Amino acid sequence: MLSERRLQVLRAIVQDYVGTEEPVGSKALTERHSLGVSPATVRNDMAALEDEGYIAQPHTSAGRIPTDKGYRLFVDKLAGVKPMTGPERRAIQNFLEGAVDLDDVVARTVRLLAQLTRQVAVVQYPSLTRSTVRHVELLSLAPARLMLVLITDTGRVEQRVVDCAAPFGDASLADLRARLNSRVANRRFADVPSLVEDLPEAFEHEDRGTVSTVLSTLLETLVEENEERLMIGGTANLTRFGHDFPLTIRPVLEALEEQVVLLKLLGEAQDPGVTVRIGHENAHAGLNSTSVVSVGYGSGGEAVAKLGVVGPTRMDYPGTMGAVRAVARYVGQILAES
């Protein structure tokens, strides 16, 4: 177990390194933090911290930098979440309130997060899984061609064209539309399959094929859209990454383009609060020198999607966590209002 002072030394190292981006030495530490002991003592503590794997030196006779393990301890035990100031909170709220539709909410959220944290922001579109159906609409495009439009409670709209085996009359269409909506409106996606199961039986024999086709298209849409989309912003902040650019930045950009990777990344974070994954804790190799700070957000109490930022492991964790948490909270409010 590390003594109290050694933890303070670790905290000081993390803070200084995050600020200066340079390895921090014992002398500088005692000067900038009132630890109440001499550099020599700090050196002993640093040696101990290094033995335990919390810090490392890039080369002999250089200062120390925190390891992933060091950051982990810092985040878990040594740092709190830095709350946003009042003006910051108001600015967030104002900025998000100007949004006109769901796309705009997401776009603004990305910009906002990127600006606040000066890092790369990732925002997942509200997931359909936990959403409810607001309305299902059926339109006749041609005698044997329908369009199915699904509107969700988060304001998302999905449409599919359905080709029918046989022409489908306007009366049948109206009937199907009415029955469908009376069953699924305001119900959760997960419940829809069982709710519409026996619907074809209510129709004339010749229409059943079309009804079944429409239903299966609807179910497909519900499932497919769980392959969520996301929006990314602030990639220009990657240039503040480090000094050895091409090698550091390239794999990150590549990972960011792989939406699958990012979705998995966000999906892994199950913690109800802010989740931090540091360096090698990220499964994807391209993100081994980055940390991901993420949190769920939702229109009600429940999280419907995730948002977060990707930045260098050397980041301001308390500030970033505070910003991420605050933005998630306000996005949730905005979604609930609309």
Next chain:
Amino acid sequence: MLSERRLQVLRAIVQDYVGTEEPVGSKALTERHSLGVSPATVRNDMAALEDEGYIAQPHTSAGRIPTDKGYRLFVDKLAGVKPMTGPERRAIQNFLEGAVDLDDVVARTVRLLAQLTRQVAVVQYPSLTRSTVRHVELLSLAPARLMLVLITDTGRVEQRVVDCAAPFGDASLADLRARLNSRVANRRFADVPSLVEDLPEAFEHEDRGTVSTVLSTLLETLVEENEERLMIGGTANLTRFGHDFPLTIRPVLEALEEQVVLLKLLGEAQDPGVTVRIGHENAHAGLNSTSVVSVGYGSGGEAVAKLGVVGPTRMDYPGTMGAVRAVARYVGQILAES
């Protein structure tokens, strides 16, 4: 006027520089291209080309590199468009044909362009301006709350919530839906305003307010959506940019995040064929060391949107132009089919 051989020398310089990324000297030129003259002669030609501003030397006693003006001449007079090979064309077609909806078409197009050109790809969503209305749908969400859904011939769907001053009956709703569609279905966006102008007059006095509100929301949607969206990909290719990273790459990433800038950029290219904007020809300062190769694409003969790539001025123009042109062609085909 430059002699034929001097043009050949310029062409050779551009080709070599694009290949090697290093300033090219007179000796190397004569070795790698059969110009039929000695290095000394080439040196004279190079001096002339430098006087005219087509090439420059980074420092005295280094080789020459093309200037923006040099690339311009190369693109206009010296290089053709390199057509895609048969297998490449088939691969493009296969890849695009797997798309399931409009979003997917655009997403695949971006990936494809980025891979083919190994540069940053930008694809604008099909514009609504020249599109036609496939269908307008009205749904009742609450007694005094409607949802307006607009479906276009390119498969795009836009929805808006309309708050009405007074409750709007189902009969009126059906009436409005029918009248609206009979007037605007399959008509161009630009024609819609005049087509619906007198529509409120057909309704009872108490409904006119709501009808007007719906109509103005529809018109707003048509206009607003001309603020087009676009999709970007292949940013990881920026790392192949040059040797002095942070300075080069940052403004480009920033410009890429400003959708307004990109849209303006694409919009400026009015040429019916492939347009190339080189270095300082781009108004935006961040893109002064990049070239933009763009072209319009569309479902019919007419262009409905643009796509293109952003890369270093030192790029393979013939190959890039060929790839951009080919992709645009096939995307047009796919859109026309769906």
Next chain:
DNA sequence: GCCTGGCACTCTGCGCGTGCGAGTGCCAGC
């Protein structure tokens, strides 16, 4: 037993001078 001051040691980064090689410009000759 823990902290402290001192000391010797190790590395990195930087500035400087040097030599090499690539490339140029110019000129006289064909």
Next chain:
DNA sequence: GCTGGCACTCGCACGCGCAGAGTGCCAGGC
């Protein structure tokens, strides 16, 4: 108008030495 030759100019890589920062360790003090 082309060519070969020649002197010249730079940029760059290399080696060197030095200063500075930081460490580890040890002996002494509280």
